[in-house]
Amino acid sequence: MPKNSKVVKRELDDEVIESVKDLLSNExxxxxxxxxxxxxxxxxxxxxxxxxxxxxxxxxxxxWNSKLQYILAQVGFSVGLGNVWRFxxxxxxxxxGAYLVPYxxxxxxxxxxxxxxxxxxxxRIRRGSIGxxxxxxxxxxxxxFASCVVxxxxxxxxxxxxxxxxxxxxxxxxxxxxxxxxPLVKNASHTFVEPECEKSSATTYxxxxxxxxxxxxxxxxxxxxxxxxxxxxxAWVMVCLAMIKGxxxxxxxxxxxxxxxxxxxxxxxxxxxxxxxxVDGIRHMFTPKLEIMLEPKVWREAATQVFFALGLxxxxxxxxxxxxxxxxxxxxxxxxxxxINFFTSVLATLVVFAVLxxxxxxxxxxxxxQNSEKILKLLKMGNLSQDMxxxxxxxxxxxxxxxxxxxxxxxxxKEEEFDSxxxxxxxxxxxxxxxxxxxxLAFIAFTEAMTHFPAxxxxxxxxxxxxxxxxxxxxxxxxxxxITPIVDTFKVRKEILTVxxxxxxxxxxxxxxxxxxxxxxxxxxxxxxxLPLLIVVILENIAVIRIYGIDKFMEDLKDMLGFSPSQYxxxxxxxxxxxxxxxxxxxxxxQMGLSPPGYNAWIEDKAMxxxxxxxxxxxxxCISLMVLAILPVxxxxxxxxxxxxxxxSGSLASVSYKRGRIIxxxxxxxxxxxxxxxxxxxxEMPSPNFGKNIYRKxxxxxxxxxxxxGRYGIGYLMADMxxxxxxxx
Numbered sequence: 001m002p003k004n005s006k007v008v009k010r011e012l013d014d015e016v017i018e019s020v021k022d023l024l025s026n027e028x029x030x031x032x033x034x035x036x037x038x039x040x041x042x043x044x045x046x047x048x049x050x051x052x053x054x055x056x057x058x059x060x061x062x063x064w065n066s067k068l069q070y071i072l073a074q075v076g077f078s079v080g081l082g083n084v085w086r087f088x089x090x091x092x093x094x095x096x097g098a099y100l101v102p103y104x105x106x107x108x109x110x111x112x113x114x115x116x117x118x119x120x121x122x123x124r125i126r127r128g129s130i131g132x133x134x135x136x137x138x139x140x141x142x143x144x145f146a147s148c149v150v151x152x153x154x155x156x157x158x159x160x161x162x163x164x165x166x167x168x169x170x171x172x173x174x175x176x177x178x179x180x181x182x183p184l185v186k187n188a189s190h191t192f193v194e195p196e197c198e199k200s201s202a203t204t205y206x207x208x209x210x211x212x213x214x215x216x217x218x219x220x221x222x223x224x225x226x227x228x229x230x231x232x233x234x235a236w237v238m239v240c241l242a243m244i245k246g247x248x249x250x251x252x253x254x255x256x257x258x259x260x261x262x263x264x265x266x267x268x269x270x271x272x273x274x275x276x277x278x279v280d281g282i283r284h285m286f287t288p289k290l291e292i293m294l295e296p297k298v299w300r301e302a303a304t305q306v307f308f309a310l311g312l313x314x315x316x317x318x319x320x321x322x323x324x325x326x327x328x329x330x331x332x333x334x335x336x337x338x339x340i341n342f343f344t345s346v347l348a349t350l351v352v353f354a355v356l357x358x359x360x361x362x363x364x365x366x367x368x369x370q371n372s373e374k375i376l377k378l379l380k381m382g383n384l385s386q387d388m389x390x391x392x393x394x395x396x397x398x399x400x401x402x403x404x405x406x407x408x409x410x411x412x413x414k415e416e417e418f419d420s421x422x423x424x425x426x427x428x429x430x431x432x433x434x435x436x437x438x439x440x441l442a443f444i445a446f447t448e449a450m451t452h453f454p455a456x457x458x459x460x461x462x463x464x465x466x467x468x469x470x471x472x473x474x475x476x477x478x479x480x481x482x483i484t485p486i487v488d489t490f491k492v493r494k495e496i497l498t499v500x501x502x503x504x505x506x507x508x509x510x511x512x513x514x515x516x517x518x519x520x521x522x523x524x525x526x527x528x529x530x531l532p533l534l535i536v537v538i539l540e541n542i543a544v545i546r547i548y549g550i551d552k553f554m555e556d557l558k559d560m561l562g563f564s565p566s567q568y569x570x571x572x573x574x575x576x577x578x579x580x581x582x583x584x585x586x587x588x589x590x591q592m593g594l595s596p597p598g599y600n601a602w603i604e605d606k607a608m609x610x611x612x613x614x615x616x617x618x619x620x621x622c623i624s625l626m627v628l629a630i631l632p633v634x635x636x637x638x639x640x641x642x643x644x645x646x647x648x649s650g651s652l653a654s655v656s657y658k659r660g661r662i663i664x665x666x667x668x669x670x671x672x673x674x675x676x677x678x679x680x681x682x683x684e685m686p687s688p689n690f691g692k693n694i695y696r697k698x699x700x701x702x703x704x705x706x707x708x709x710g711r712y713g714i715g716y717l718m719a720d721m722x723x724x725x726x727x728x729x
Contacts (some may be wrong), residue, residue: 222515281357
């Protein structure tokens with residue numbers, strides 16, 4: 001280049017700088033920090049490098065220490081107690097191995113696409129659930145508030161279950177286990193077995209009487225159960241300490257809380273396969289009943305399980321993904337976490353039915369011995385002829401197969417008077433067909449099976465420690481779904497908010513540790529989350545696909561991922577998922593209407609459960625739970641619709657610079673600010689053409705410089721900022 005050309009270029013650059021300084025000189029004189037900044041012309045056409053890159057100013061939003069930590073957090077949130085005690089029950093109830101077919105189909109149709117959608121919007125907008133939907137449209141901000149309310153309701157009773165697990169964990173360090181045998185009652189004359197325990201079983205008695213000390217109805221409070229109150233307090237202290245620093249503290253705990261359950265499940269599977277009868281349980285579990293698979297109820301329950309297994313609608317998924325880098329491959333994360341969740345459910349099902357097969361085998365052996373003794377008595381009394389019994393049968397060491405052979409012969413010969421003989425058919429399948437789920441599986445059936453394990457205290461400690469970790473992993477995501485949106489929206493200190501949230505939840509949660517508390521857990525589990533979450537996810541889908549625009553969303557995904565996602569997601573989001581969700585919502589409402597609202601109460605005198613309908617005040621509570629959870633949606637919509645608050649704070653404001661991001665300062669912009677709000681690239685935005693890439697360099701304090709108003713904000717956005725925008729909308 002000739003020498004005079006360099007002079008001309010320098011003069012042109014000086015003119016550009018002077019013209020911009022003239023603009024800045026007209027700004028509000030009170031903005032001293034802004035005046036100290038200057039614009040520097042980058043001479044290199046091809047380089048888009050922020051001159052602040054070497055500064056000490058860091059992005060205020062926390063970030064995951066590693067990709068593994070993030071994946072473990074999402075896995076810990078999605079893999080919870082339902083994988084261990086709900087999925088095996090549904091699998092057994094709905095056709096065994098055949099149930100996996102509708103489950104997998106629905107996982108591909110609604111599970112992965114909707115999970116991917118929540119991951120993407122959280123990562124794209126980098127806000128909690130309130131900020132995400134407020135960003136798309138302030139009228140939809142109620143979706144985020146509804147998610148927070150549901151998270152709070154679920155956290156109230158979910159932590160009670162962790163408290164129960166802590167109680168059993170603390171009682172497992174003794175041999176024999178306290179629920180191994182029925183307690184003896186002594187009076188002045190003799191000693192006898194506790195009648196309530198004798199009528200039920202040792203584990204059932206321990207659960208209802210020793211652990212819960214349960215009352216006979218919802219209306220009978222019975223006062224606080226102090227053992228469970230202490231355990232609930234311990235559970236909330238653990239959650240509070242883990243969450244007080246946000247992902248900086250909970251993220252480190254994820255390495256243990258997310259991985260330890262897999263270690264325990266694998267240990268239980270190996271141990272279970274070595275037990276007598278475990279193969280019978282697994283064979284029974286995965287024997288497909290194809291005719292059941294065609295029933296609509298199976299598909300409804302599979303869709304519900306997919307929906308809740310991934311934690312859709314809670315806000316925890318969005319909160320966790322909001323701490324990701326903007327170019328993270330969230331599509332890979334969605335597929336990976338979804339299939340980890342599925343295979344965890346299958347692994348848990350193998351473990352549960354291996355152990356239940358062992359338990360069924362023990363019960364069946366007892367049944368064979370007891371009924372063989374009856375047959376011997378009938379033979380001695382002459383009620384049965386010795387000629388009926390095959391010669392190879394030895395009642396002193398009779399097998400289940402030999403007993404069933406004798407049973408069939410007696411049933412055919414004594415057809416008319418067979419019922420009066422009092423003999424039972426000892427089939428292992430009959431015991432395995434007794435479907436058990438929830439607390440009945442964890443605290444009664446499984447604990448009973450473990451009493452027959454060698455070194456049973458060790459296995460009990462491992463099992464309940466696993467339940468505690470599964471519960472904590474889900475609780476972290478649930479609490480994050482409350483804390484992150486509120487911190488993002490109201491700018492409160494996370495530590496203070498976490499402590500207040502846990503304290504309030506503990507004191508409200510005292511209703512669950514009354515003697516009638518188990519009935520309230522059932523009520524909240526049935527009514528506080530199911531319908532509200534379905535409505536929330538339907539609205540989320542509408543917000544992204546219809547209001548934000550699916551084409552714009554697909555462009556955002558291409559920008560984030562570096563490649564265009566499959567058109568499969570386009571059609572799933574736009575057509576299939578909304579239809580399936582609406583069908584599921586209608587089916588859930590119909591099911592709720594057809595099922596009488598009530599609970600199973602434990603009757604002490606009968607030592608069995610009886611179904612009780614909710615009293616009038618109980619029905620009011622049930623309805624209130626559903627209404628309160630979804631009420632923020634119409635309230636926020638009407639507030640913005642009727643302009644009851646100033647919407648100026650919801651529009652894009654003047655622009656602040658910090659390491660290539662844009663941060664909002666409230667202002668009303670005239671003209672087309674939509675491109676800015678929805679994250680178009682700087683090249684798509686109207687701006688003065690300076691001819692070069694312009695960057696800001698601070699010459700004074702590192703205090704964040706902000707334009708006092710939005711008149712020139714757009715004009716300064718000429719650098720290529722990969723993480724733009726980061727809006728408080």
